[in-house]
Amino acid sequence: MSSLTITPGASRTLKNHVSIGQTVQNSFSMAWRGLLKIRRTPEQLIDVTLQPIIFTLMFSYIFGGAIAGSVADYLPTLIPGILVQTVITTSVVTGVQLREDMDKGVFDRFKSLPIARIAPLAGALLADTVRYAIATTLTFVMGFVLGYRPEGGLGNVVVAALLVIVSSWAISWIFAFFGVIARSASSVQGISFLVLFPLTFLSNAFVSPDTMPPFLQWFVNINPVSHLVTAVRDLANNGMWTSDAWLSLLGAAVIVAIFAPLTVRAYMKKA
Amino acid sequence: MPKSTEWAVEAHGLVKVFGDNRAVDGVDLSVRTGTVYGVLGPNGAGKTTTIRMLATLLKPDGGDATIFGHDIRREPQIVRQLIGVTGQYASVDETLSATENLVLFSRLNGLSRADSRRKSAELLEEFGLTEAAKRPLKNFSGGMRRRLDLAASLISQPPLIFLDEPTTGLDPRTRSQMWDTIRRLVATGSTVLLTTQYLDEADQLADRIAVIDRGIVVAEGTATELKNSVGSASLLLKLADAANLQRARLAILDVLGVESVLTPEAGRITAPMSDPDTVTDLLLRLREEGIAVAELSVQQPTLDEVFLALTGHSATEEEAADAAKAAAAGGPERELEDAR
Numbered sequence: 363m364s365s366l367t368i369t370p371g372a373s374r375t376l377k378n379h380v381s382i383g384q385t386v387q388n389s390f391s392m393a394w395r396g397l398l399k400i401r402r403t404p405e406q407l408i409d410v411t412l413q414p415i416i417f418t419l420m421f422s423y424i425f426g427g428a429i430a431g432s433v434a435d436y437l438p439t440l441i442p443g444i445l446v447q448t449v450i451t452t453s454v455v456t457g458v459q460l461r462e463d464m465d466k467g468v469f470d471r472f473k474s475l476p477i478a479r480i481a482p483l484a485g486a487l488l489a490d491t492v493r494y495a496i497a498t499t500l501t502f503v504m505g506f507v508l509g510y511r512p513e514g515g516l517g518n519v520v521v522a523a524l525l526v527i528v529s530s531w532a533i534s535w536i537f538a539f540f541g542v543i544a545r546s547a548s549s550v551q552g553i554s555f556l557v558l559f560p561l562t563f564l565s566n567a568f569v570s571p572d573t574m575p576p577f578l579q580w581f582v583n584i585n586p587v588s589h590l591v592t593a594v595r596d597l598a599n600n601g602m603w604t605s606d607a608w609l610s611l612l613g614a615a616v617i618v619a620i621f622a623p624l625t626v627r628a629y630m631k632k633a
Numbered sequence: 634m635p636k637s638t639e640w641a642v643e644a645h646g647l648v649k650v651f652g653d654n655r656a657v658d659g660v661d662l663s664v665r666t667g668t669v670y671g672v673l674g675p676n677g678a679g680k681t682t683t684i685r686m687l688a689t690l691l692k693p694d695g696g697d698a699t700i701f702g703h704d705i706r707r708e709p710q711i712v713r714q715l716i717g718v719t720g721q722y723a724s725v726d727e728t729l730s731a732t733e734n735l736v737l738f739s740r741l742n743g744l745s746r747a748d749s750r751r752k753s754a755e756l757l758e759e760f761g762l763t764e765a766a767k768r769p770l771k772n773f774s775g776g777m778r779r780r781l782d783l784a785a786s787l788i789s790q791p792p793l794i795f796l797d798e799p800t801t802g803l804d805p806r807t808r809s810q811m812w813d814t815i816r817r818l819v820a821t822g823s824t825v826l827l828t829t830q831y832l833d834e835a836d837q838l839a840d841r842i843a844v845i846d847r848g849i850v851v852a853e854g855t856a857t858e859l860k861n862s863v864g865s866a867s868l869l870l871k872l873a874d875a876a877n878l879q880r881a882r883l884a885i886l887d888v889l890g891v892e893s894v895l896t897p898e899a900g901r902i903t904a905p906m907s908d909p910d911t912v913t914d915l916l917l918r919l920r921e922e923g924i925a926v927a928e929l930s931v932q933q934p935t936l937d938e939v940f941l942a943l944t945g946h947s948a949t950e951e952e953a954a955d956a957a958k959a960a961a962a963g964g965p966e967r968e969l970e971d972a973r
Binding site: 376399472473 | 688711718
C-alpha cells in the first residue's frame with residue numbers, strides 16, 4: 363500500500379459538474395478502449411471485411427447487365443450506393459455491441475467514476491469509425507478491381523469517404539439509442555434492421571427512382587440516404603461538392619442533436 | 634463542517650423497489666470515518682442494491698443518504714470523486730490486459746498519460762500482478778481479477794471504498810490475502826464499507842456490523858455484541874470407543890458445567906462452549922479417565938444460526954424463497970433492474 367495517507371473527504375476540492383474539455387478527454391480515453399478491444403478481437407471485423415467484397419461482387423454481376431447494360435457501366439452508380447448501404451449497415455453493429463458491452467461489469471465502474479456521462483457512449487461510437495473506414499476502403503478497392511475508375515480523382519474519393527464515415531457515425535447514434543433502451547443485444551439487431559432496410563433500399567442507392575410509383579419516389583427523394591448517395595456520386599464521379607453533400611451533413615447534425623441527448627438520458631436513467 | 638468529517642456514510646430510510654419486490658425497504662446506516670463497516674446478509678437481502686444506491690449507480694426510490702456530507706442525489710458527481718467501488722462481479726474490462734485496464738481508469742480519473750502508466754505499474758506491483766500485467770484478463774484467476782478490481786478502485790485514492798462481497802468464491806489463501814489488503818487500506822486512512830455473506834469475514838474485518846434481511850437492518854453492533862446475541866460456539870467430540878460415551882458426558886457436565894448432546898450418528902458429542910480455556914481442563918480429565926478422543930473440533934455460530942436467532946427463519950430458506958421470486962419475475966436481480 364502506498365505510504366501516502368489518504369486525503370480526508372472533507373478537505374478535498376470537488377465540483378459537481380464536468381467541463382467540456384473533460385468530456386472530450388474522457389470520450390477519447392473511452393475511444394482508446396474501443397480501439398484496444400478491436401485489436402484484441404479482430405474477428406469482429408469480419409463483417410466489415412467480407413460484406414463490402416461479397417455485396418459489391420453480387421450486386422455488380424446480378425444487376426449490372428439488367429440495369430445499366432454492362433457491369434462496367436453500372437459501377438459508377440452502384441459503388442457509391444453500395445458504399446453508403448454497407449457502411450450504414452455496419453453502424454447497426456455499433457448498437458448491438460454497445461448493448462453487449464453495457465451488460466458487462468465494467469460499465470458499473472464507468473458509472474461510478476467522476477467522468478462525463480456521455481463518454482462511454484461517445485467513445486464507443488468514435489472507435490467504431492475505424493470499422494466504417496475499413497468498409498469504405500474495401501468497397502472502393504473492390505470497385506477498382508472490377509473496373510471502376512472514379513472520374514473525380516483520388517482527392518474527391520477521400521472526401522466522399524469521409525462524408526460517408528461522418529454520416530454513419532451520426533446514424534450510429536440511432537442504433538446506440540436502441541442499444542441503450544433494448545433489453546437484449548438480439549432485440550437491438552431486430553429493431554435496427556427494421557429501420558435500416560426501408561432506409562437503405564427505399565433510396566436511389568441501386569436504381570434510379572424514375573420507374574418507381576409516385577408515392578415511393580416522394581419517399582426516395584426525401585430519404586436522407588438518397589442525398590448521401592447522390593453526394594458521394596457527385597464527388598467520386600464528377601469531383602463536385604453539391605448541395606446534397608451539405609444536406610447530408612445537415613441531416614447528420616440533426617440526427618446527433620436528437621439522438622445523442624436521448625441516448626445519454628436513457629443511459630443515465632438506467633444508471 | 635465537523636459533521637461531514639465524522640461520518641463517511643449516513644443513510645436514512647433508503648428504499649428501492651423493483652416491480653413488486655421491495656429489495657431495500659428502509660435501510661439506515663451510519664459509518665464513522667476511518668472504520669470498516671460490514672453489511673452482513675444472505676443473497677437477495679438487499680446488500681448489493683444498498684451499495685449501488687450509495688455509489689450513485691442506482692437511484693433510490695425513497696430516503697436519503699450523504700457521503701462525507703454530500704447528498705448522493707443532488708451531488709452525484711462529487712460523491713463519485715470520493716468513492717471507489719469494487720463490485721460483486723469484477724468491474725474490469727475482460728478484453729483488455731491488466732495494465733490497459735489500470736491506464737484506462739487512471740486516464741478517466743484525470744491523470745496524464747505518463748502518470749497513468751506510473752500509477753498502473755505501482756498498483757500492479759502492490760497487488761502482485763506485475764508478472765501478469767500484459768496478459769488478457771480472460772486467463773486471470775478469480776483472485777487475480779478481484780485484486781485488479783480493487784487496484785482499479787484505488788487509483789484516485791478515494792477516502793471511502795465500497796467492497797461488494799470481496800471474497801465470495803475465493804479460495805481460503807486468496808481470501809486471507811484480500812483481508813490483509815483491506816486491513817492495509819484502512820491503515821492509510823480509508824473508510825471501508827463491505828458486504829459479506831460470511832460471519833467470520835465480518836468478524837475479522839469490521840468494526841461494526843449491520844445484519845440485513847429482506848431489505849431491512851435487523852441488527853447492528855460490534856462483532857462481539859452480535860455474536861453474544863446469537864449464542865456461543867459449540868465443542869464437537871468423537872470418541873475412539875463409543876462405549877465411553879456416557880462417561881465422557883459426565884466428565885463434560887463436571888468440568889464445563891453444561892449438559893451435552895449426543896448427535897444422531899452417535900459416537901459424537903456436542904456441547905455449548907462459552908469459555909474455550911476450560912476445554913484444556915476437559916481434555917486433561919478425559920486423559921485421566923482413559924477416554925481416547927478420535928476427533929475434536931469447535932464450531933462457530935454460522936450465518937444460518939445468526940439468522941435463525943435474529944429473524945426466526947434461516948438464511949437458506951430465504952435464499953430459496955428469493956430464487957423462486959426471481960424466477961417468477963423472469964430472472965435475477967440484475968434483470969429486474971434492467972426491466973425498469
